[in-house]
Amino acid sequence: MNTPTTDLSSSVLLKALHQEPTERTPVWFMRQAGRSLPEYRKVRGVESILKVLQSPELAAEITLQPVRRYQVDAAILYSDIMAPLTNLGVGIDIVAGVGPVIEEPMRSMRDVQRLRAVDPSIDLAPMAAAVALCVQELTVPLIGFCGGPFTIASYLVEGRPSRTHAIIKTLMLQEPEVFHELASRLVDIAIATLTVQVDHGASVVQIFDSWIGTLSPWMFRTWVRPHLQRLADASARLGVPVIYFGVETAGLLEDLADLGFPALGLDWRIDLGNAATRLGSQVALQGNLDPSILLAPTETVLAATENVLTASAKAKGYIFNLGHGVLPETNPDTLAAIVELVHQRGASLRGAPSLPDTTDRAAGANR
Numbered sequence: 001m002n003t004p005t006t007d008l009s010s011s012v013l014l015k016a017l018h019q020e021p022t023e024r025t026p027v028w029f030m031r032q033a034g035r036s037l038p039e040y041r042k043v044r045g046v047e048s049i050l051k052v053l054q055s056p057e058l059a060a061e062i063t064l065q066p067v068r069r070y071q072v073d074a075a076i077l078y079s080d081i082m083a084p085l086t087n088l089g090v091g092i093d094i095v096a097g098v099g100p101v102i103e104e105p106m107r108s109m110r111d112v113q114r115l116r117a118v119d120p121s122i123d124l125a126p127m128a129a130a131v132a133l134c135v136q137e138l139t140v141p142l143i144g145f146c147g148g149p150f151t152i153a154s155y156l157v158e159g160r161p162s163r164t165h166a167i168i169k170t171l172m173l174q175e176p177e178v179f180h181e182l183a184s185r186l187v188d189i190a191i192a193t194l195t196v197q198v199d200h201g202a203s204v205v206q207i208f209d210s211w212i213g214t215l216s217p218w219m220f221r222t223w224v225r226p227h228l229q230r231l232a233d234a235s236a237r238l239g240v241p242v243i244y245f246g247v248e249t250a251g252l253l254e255d256l257a258d259l260g261f262p263a264l265g266l267d268w269r270i271d272l273g274n275a276a277t278r279l280g281s282q283v284a285l286q287g288n289l290d291p292s293i294l295l296a297p298t299e300t301v302l303a304a305t306e307n308v309l310t311a312s313a314k315a316k317g318y319i320f321n322l323g324h325g326v327l328p329e330t331n332p333d334t335l336a337a338i339v340e341l342v343h344q345r346g347a348s349l350r351g352a353p354s355l356p357d358t359t360d361r362a363a364g365a366n367r
Contacts, residue, residue, distance in 0.1 A: 006139045008203055013073045013141050017204065017241035017263050017284050019317035025309065026073035027342040028143070029335060030245075030265075031325030032066040033078045037332055039065050049094050053083050056129035063134050063142070069332065070339050073319075074141045074204065077131060077197065081147030081208055082155065084193045087123050089114040090156065098160060105159035107171060112182045115156075118189045124196045135201030144197030148209025148246070149186040149227045156182065165214045172223045183227040191234045198238045205235060206243040206265070213248025213267075220252055225259070232259040243286055247324065257282045268323025276314035284317030289338075291322045294330045298337055305338050309345050 008014060013026040034040055040062055044052065053059050062078040082092050082100045091103025106112050118124065134142050155161070157168040172179045194205045215224060235242045244256060245265030256264055257279050266275055266287035276285060293304045305320075312318045320342045326335065 008141055011141055013319060014203065014241065016317045016319050019281060019284055024343050025312070025318060025320050027320040027339055028072040028074040028076065029322055029326050032070070032072060032076065033062050034326070035328035036326050036330040037065055037069065049080055050083060050086050050092065053079055054126050056126050056133055059130040060133035063130070064137060067138065067140060070336055072339060074143050075134060075138055076143040077134065077145065077202070079127060081152060083127065084118060084124060084189050088118060089116050100155045100160065102156055102159045106156045106182060109178050109181065112178060112185065115185050118192045120192050120196050124193060128196050128200045131197050131200040131202055141203035142201060143204045143206055144194060144202035145206040145208055146190040146193040148207050148212060149183045149190065149231065150215070150224045151209045151211045152186050153179065153182050154211045165211060169219070172219065176223065179223060187227050187231050190231055194235055194238060198240055202240065204241050204243065205238065206245055207231065209244065209246040212246040212252070217251055217255065220255060225255065229259055232261055236260060253278060263317070265321065266323060272308060273311035273314045281316045284319070285315045286319040286321050288321065288323040291324050291327050294327065294334050298334060301334055302337060302341055305341055306345065309342065
């Protein structure tokens with residue numbers, strides 16, 4: 001097992017995730033490493049991201065770039081939620097402007113059986129090496145991640161990003177045994193991925209579930225929750241904080257909090273203050289500035305940032321972030337200005353007593 005070379009006991013990010021008092025608000029950005037940075041474009045090249053990720057040195061360098069530039073409170077590993085599946089019998093390509101495209105979508109039990117179990121020592125070796133290289137240099141926590149089982153299953157079944165997710169929903173309803181077998185295998189892969197990242201030095205992990213909000217509460221509870229619960233239980237045994245991030249989850253917040261994840265990431269469609277009131281101290285919260293606002297004039301961006309920070313005062317544990325990833329056309333100077341404001345303004349907010357917990361949800365948490 002690889003451990004960070006820096007003592008992270010004073011990390012404001014880790015304290016926030018444990019809902020401990022912090023001297024200031026921690027901040028990092030989803031997709032902070034990537035297309036918005038000129039230094040990224042300089043070293044990235046034109047290869048598919050899945051090929052780039054075969055170079056641990058390059059993946060580590062890209063991971064470290066935004067930490068050097070912005071002084072954010074965490075790095076997130078430069079990778080892709082589809083990366084662990086690259087050599088597992090699935091023809092995958094990440095197509096620019098489209099996203100994951102599957103050569104032969106999985107729509108039968110025979111298709112699902114093509115997805116073999118992951119061998120971490122081989123299939124995840126480049127990722128493990130990249131994590132180890134990152135933690136050698138970092139003085140802030142490294143966040144590892146994986147994809148949520150429904151989101152990965154959606155790509156594998158639909159064949160590419162979908163607006164309706166009609167194919168996978170039909171599969172869930174008509175052939176539930178096929179969906180459950182696929183989801184079960186994907187949870188195994190997710191657990192293996194997170195375990196490798198933590199074993200090599202990641203101090204936090206995040207589960208990205210971009211399409212979970214396309215499900216009704218009924219479909220979520222019937223088909224997906226059991227698999228997500230198994231992932232939550234396994235990730236809890238890793239010994240590091242876990243953040244679950246889904247998109248359009250306003251109708252699922254209580255369901256997700258009950259899974260036992262220490263923190264929930266919120267997209268920009270959710271009222272942060274309302275979410276904090278609904279969930280009380282059951283989970284720490286992360287989010288949730290609209291990424292598109294960052295394309296506005298700086299004064300507008302900072303005013304919107306102030307609004308999010310004000311709403312965050314209701315959360316006992318809180319991390320500032322966007323409600324989704326940084327857009328490629330974002331000016332890096334805008335992100336730098338946000339970090340400065342969050343660190344300054346967030347210091348006064350976190351130093352003040354938190355508002356009373358008006359809910360009694362913590363007692364029902366499934367920890």
